[in-house]
Amino acid sequence: MREPARGNTGFWNSLRQGGVPSAIASIMGAPTAQHMAFIRSMMRDQRRPEVLHTPLNELDAVVFDLETTGFSPQHGDEIISFGAVRIHGGVVLEGEQFYTVVQSKTAVPEHITELTGITQEMTLDAPTLLEGLHDFMSFVGGNVLIAHASAHDRAFLNAALWRTSKVRLTHRLIDTMMLARWLEPSRPGYGLDELLESRGIPIYGRHHALEDSKMTAQLWSCYLEDMMRKNVETLGDLYTQLSHA
Numbered sequence: 001m002r003e004p005a006r007g008n009t010g011f012w013n014s015l016r017q018g019g020v021p022s023a024i025a026s027i028m029g030a031p032t033a034q035h036m037a038f039i040r041s042m043m044r045d046q047r048r049p050e051v052l053h054t055p056l057n058e059l060d061a062v063v064f065d066l067e068t069t070g071f072s073p074q075h076g077d078e079i080i081s082f083g084a085v086r087i088h089g090g091v092v093l094e095g096e097q098f099y100t101v102v103q104s105k106t107a108v109p110e111h112i113t114e115l116t117g118i119t120q121e122m123t124l125d126a127p128t129l130l131e132g133l134h135d136f137m138s139f140v141g142g143n144v145l146i147a148h149a150s151a152h153d154r155a156f157l158n159a160a161l162w163r164t165s166k167v168r169l170t171h172r173l174i175d176t177m178m179l180a181r182w183l184e185p186s187r188p189g190y191g192l193d194e195l196l197e198s199r200g201i202p203i204y205g206r207h208h209a210l211e212d213s214k215m216t217a218q219l220w221s222c223y224l225e226d227m228m229r230k231n232v233e234t235l236g237d238l239y240t241q242l243s244h245a
Contacts, residue, residue: 056235064082071152073160081099099209100132116208117208144235180195192215199219199222201215
């Protein structure tokens with residue numbers, strides 16, 4: 001998405017720098033302005049080169065998943081829930097998890113309700129998208145992100161971040177599907193269910209953002225062991241390997 005031209009350059013420059021003029025903050029409401037400023041500040045300096053030297057078995061990361069109304073944010077589909085868990089290396093940190101349903105301007109289709117269990121009524125009483133993003137990014141902090149088939153999640157996050165705060169995601173992101181393609185190149189498919197079954201990971205609560213995050217975290221733990229055997233020890237090693245896969 002290209003940033004639209006704006007006449008009020010002072011305001012938009014202030015947004016880019018993470019600030020909101022006090023008059024605008026008054027119009028928006030202080031909490032909304034604070035959420036925007038926080039999200040913008042979170043997008044700064046997330047690609048620090050030193051993290052590339054972090055051993056993967058000591059990496060602090062957040063495994064996350066989104067549920068959405070469809071597959072195309074460019075055509076109006078929206079996020080309806082966030083789920084995430086924190087991990088250290090291959091260990092899921094007990095109690096360190098995040099989940100929220102958020103409001104959607106797009107109606108939740110019946111087949112999405114059947115898939116996720118999220119109804120239109122649930123979204124009506126939920127936090128706004130901006131509030132959900134704020135709380136999700138607070139949980140993520142400066143950690144590396146991990147997701148399965150991450151192109152979908154990245155596209156929706158970028159659309160939501162741009163719509164609410166005029167920023168895009170800058171965090172490093174590891175895709176467990178890409179890991180599977182590298183580690184097991186002869187597999188016939190790389191869907192999450194198939195990969196979980198292949199590793200003996202119990203499948204439960206599929207298409208619930210938090211439960212999918214927990215299962216993806218277990219899958220990451222399996223892949224971490226495989227990478228250690230291949231002498232891929234740091235995040236930099238992993239990126240180098242994937243760039244040649």
